[in-house]
Amino acid sequence: MNHWLTPRRQFLQRSGLGFGALALGNLLRNQASASDLKTHFPGRAKQVIHVFLNGGMSQVDTFDPKPELTRRGGQLLPFENFKTERRTGVALPSPFKFKQHGECGTPVSDLFPHLSKCVDEMAVIRSMHAELPSHEMSLMLMNSGDQRSVRPSFGSWLTWGMGSENENLPGFVALCPGGLPVGGAGNWRSAFLPGVYQGTLIDTAKEDPTQLIQNVRNQRLTTKQQEQQFELLQEINARHLNQRPQESEIEARIRSFELAYRMQTEATDAFDVSDEPQSILDLYGEGPQNRQLLIARRLVERGVRFVQAWHGAGQPWDSHDNIKNTHRTVANACDQGLAALITDLKQRGMLDQTLILCTGEFGRTPSVELGQNGGGASQGRDHNHWGFSLWLAGGGIKGGTVHGATDEFGFRAVENRVSVHDLHATMLHLLGFDHERFTYRYAGRDFRLTDVQGEVVRNVIA
Secondary structure (H helix, E strand, O other): OOOOHHHHHHHHHHOHHHHHHHHHHHHHHHHHHHHOOOOOOOOOOOEEEEEEOOOOOOHHHOOOOOHHHHHOOOOOOOOOOOOOOOOEEEEOOOOOOEEEEOOOOEEEEOOOOOHHHHHHHEEEEEEEEOOOOOHHHHHHHHHHOOOOOOOOOHHHHHHHHHOOOOOOOOOEEEEOOOOOEOOHHHHHOOOOOOHHHOOEEEOOOOOOHHHHOOOOOOOOOOHHHHHHHHHHHHHHHHHHHHHOOOOHHHHHHHHHHHHHHHHHHHHHHHHOHHHOOHHHHHHHOOOHHHHHHHHHHHHHHOOOOEEEEEOOOEOOOOOOOOHHHHHHHHHHHHHHHHHHHHHHHHHOOOHHHEEEEEEOOOEEEEEEEOOOOOOOOOOOEEEEOOOEEEEEEOOOEOOOEEEOEEOOOOOOEEEOOEEHHHHHHHHHHHOOOOOOOOEEEEOOEEEEOOOOOOOOOHHHEO
């Protein structure tokens, strides 16, 4: 039994003639059904860091070079452009130079001079595809496996299935500097899973660790006064839960108060990067993107199960205009930190058990985006759900691998196509779960993250 439960049981037993202890028993039984759930087989990965380049990274400017796109620059493609959100025109060659890197020879553009040195640890999937060229729906699909219905996010599924190794920190943390991505908290929702498995948002634009989590410390009450207040509040909530044992919202409230109380001692330390050696600070570099990737490492090091690192508010990678400048800016902000994350985890012996996923919600068109009236090409690219790239590293991934392919222009995935359900099935497999048996019964139906689809992509598994 977790060490922090004993004093809590004692104070609930002492108060309220035992009503609180009875409610606590119900709570613990409900909690045990989730956090004590065993994996289906030994998994290579124990935790996940999901780097979300929200807005849509262009595959033909990063990990999927297309010489034919360069040769036919300014010309119409030899087929009708696939329908995306906006009208597109002639072929737009990449303004970035590609070069092979590592022993594996994986080509990466000069957008990522630091990350390109880590390709021998990475598996690049070039044949991803989504369903619609919409930010909101594609974000929901990538996070929860469904673009229309309210479903739990991957992080919620994982913390429900595996629990957290640190009771003083949330099991699922969403890092986002400066505001919310499109879709807001829906991206890390728990939906029909118990509310305790929803992600906790941290605004990493703030450098002071005491300000990263609002109201984590009480400035008006002493520690003893807080303890008395907390015990009274939990007693009241426990009685409420005892009268309504099926109300998951009450259970979530109790757990959230407990977590907030315990976080006072550990949360500030976890987010305080100032105690890192200067060599590590130099490795990651400056800026909120790089700093939050260092925070992500510190969180998984402390037992947080799932960390999602967003690039920023809105959709920073959404390069409808001037792809050369816009993509250069956002890539520069995170390139050093991404390489540092892989290097740092490896030198600490943590890379084998930490699965890293880096992706946007879709890619971008190889053809130039046109104005609403059909003219005014802006040297930008529209959303492209037909084909895009992402990469994974650590946690059982076969490094130096390239899987799948798009057509000769990079518009549509054509070889060894990978859906979001396939991606989720593969990640769950690396974590020790058979995605077809990883289910939660709700409203008379057994739901799963991958719905009724998904196949494990064996080629990217070591």
